[in-house]
Amino acid sequence: MNRRQLLRASAVVSAAAVLPRVGATDSPPEGTFGPSTVRELARGLAAKSFEPPDEKLPDALNDLNYDQYRSIRFRPERALWRDENLPFQAQFFHRGFFYKNRVDLFEVSNGRVVPIKYRRDDFSFGEGLGQWPDVDLGFAGFRIHAPFNRPDYYDEVCVFLGASYFRAVAKGETYGLSARGLSIDTGETKGEEFPVFKAFWLERPVPKATSVVVHALLDSKSAVASYRFTIRPGDNTVFDVEASLYPRVDVAHGGLAPMTSMFFFGPNDRKDHDDFRPAVHDSDGLAITNGKGEQLWRPLNNPRDLQVSTFADLDPRGFGLMQREKDYLAYQDLESRFEHRPSLWVEPIGDWGAGAIVLFEIPTKEEIHDNIAAFWRPTQPLSPKNEHNFTYRLHWGPDVPRSDALARFARTGIGSRGDESKLFVLELMGDKLKGVDPKSVRGVVTAEKSEITNIVTEPNPETGGWRMSFQCSVKSQKPIELRAVLVQNETPISEVWVYRWTP
Structure with missing residues (x-):
């Protein structure tokens, strides 16, 4: 120690x-x-x-x-x-x-x-x-x-x-x-x-x-x-x-x-x-x-x-x-x-x-x-x-002991887009994402008391996974509860990302 x-x-x-x-x-x-x-x-x-x-x-x-x-x-x-x-x-x-x-x-x-x-x-x-x-x-x-x-x-x-x-x-x-x-x-x-x-x-x-x-x-x-x-x-x-x-x-x-x-x-x-x-x-x-x-x-x-x-x-x-x-x-x-x-x-x-x-x-x-x-x-x-x-x-170990194939959120990145908006960039990994048709996949993002814009989902060739990004209005400067999931033909193919943004 x-x-x-x-x-x-x-x-x-x-x-x-x-x-x-x-x-x-x-x-x-x-x-x-x-x-x-x-x-x-x-x-x-x-x-x-x-x-x-x-x-x-x-x-x-x-x-x-x-x-x-x-x-x-x-x-x-x-x-x-x-x-x-x-x-x-x-x-x-x-x-x-x-x-x-x-x-x-x-x-x-x-x-x-x-x-x-x-x-x-x-x-x-x-x-x-x-x-x-x-x-x-x-x-x-x-x-x-x-x-x-x-x-x-x-x-x-x-x-x-x-x-x-x-x-x-x-x-x-x-x-x-x-x-x-x-x-x-x-x-x-x-x-x-x-x-x-x-x-x-x-x-x-x-x-x-x-x-x-x-x-x-x-x-x-x-x-x-x-x-x-x-x-x-x-x-x-x-x-x-x-x-x-x-x-x-x-x-x-x-x-x-x-x-x-x-x-x-x-x-x-x-x-x-x-x-x-x-x-x-x-x-x-x-x-x-x-x-x-x-x-x-x-x-x-x-x-x-x-x-x-x-x-x-x-x-x-x-x-x-x-x-x-x-x-x-x-x-x-x-x-x-x-x-x-x-x-x-x-x-x-x-x-x-x-x-x-x-x-x-x-x-x-x-x-x-x-x-x-x-x-x-x-x-x-x-x-x-x-x-x-x-x-x-x-x-105790490197990961959660589980057998399912849902994609997981591997990284959450946040940056400013001016004084009134934040850009969220989420990286996903998992076998569930391999070989999927990009046209059938979309990100679903919701927020309490805030506006979500510019939702983008795309394969990430550098990681072998996918990237989901979106912008969130933070005009009110109050805590915001966020929720995101990746779906394919309306069926979830990822776990659910939940987050509380605080000023």
Whole structure:
């Protein structure tokens, strides 16, 4: 994790650090472990008053600066399961800097649970750090390694660090956007509540296993939850997630399968950005397949004012923040390599009922901030004294896992046409566009409270796809909702492009 990634993480973790402290887990130090163990712990914890997270640290660790914390490294030779020739290993993060909350870790093997104890000798420390007793401090988080890029090296697959945040990568990728266990009151004027993972149980994998199982206990002032993650790394890294939520109070603004990302600027939004790079973002759009099977593509913005977009739905089929642009020349950043950042797609398992996919776009003047958030919000509040179960699959990888042949919007470019008009240029790609008669294809564009003119659709010989362009009047200087689709003989042959233009 480089300096920019750590600063971005700290921007959200520091907000969680001001929450009340979570007490120690009720799990016994050693004992049996079954499929319902963490659910029972969560149910019991929800019946008790909330206790703040344990932030107590020795004086030498309380005020670490960035460089001091970066100098604390886990020794790879001490990794969990390293000496057992197993297909997965686990390494741990030290507490300190922005990561003061204690996280308890346990290993599960053959139905027995044993605590993973902090040992000072498992870490190397830089110069200038003070001394402290070698007592069980717990951990800040952990990461899973596996030889999924090449057979002779255990690369990072995923990391759980800070509040309820976690990240993962697929083969050949670098870390980008984050997922969360649960979001509460995101965007509300009273402020957001940040639930925290307070304990994890890591199941010991069997030889030649292709997956590893992690259980987690989440706690916050408003809700408790248990999670079971089955993690399968590969060309697409997949998390099967089983979540059981136990609210302490009515949670009217809960976010399920939440994710956060960064969009600084791109070809659709370059105003006020004097930068040598053509684009800077971890994700470039929100993709949705709604309950009716309609596929939507919403390019992201870095707006001047907070923007909230709500896509009401019934039993969604999937949604996610995607990084579609995979060409180095689109970014030209040798350090960040945005073209290698993963997309994250949420696939609900079963019916989720009525609700909405909510997108937050937050203004930012620096790329170190995660300014994009998306999640599913149920219409009905999550009520206390009830168990709310949700199962879903997280796909981390280069693209949305889908089998249809609809053309997709690969690029959104926007430029001025005088003071009162904007030119939109949309690039489409896909097998559906190959060999079609240009005379049978047209673009359908609509806008709320604005005039659309000069709609042009044509093959693009440079990309092998098609280009759709149009002009939109912006005289009113108010946000404009736009919608576009490519049709052949009145039948859609592309996903639906939806966009909110803001002055």
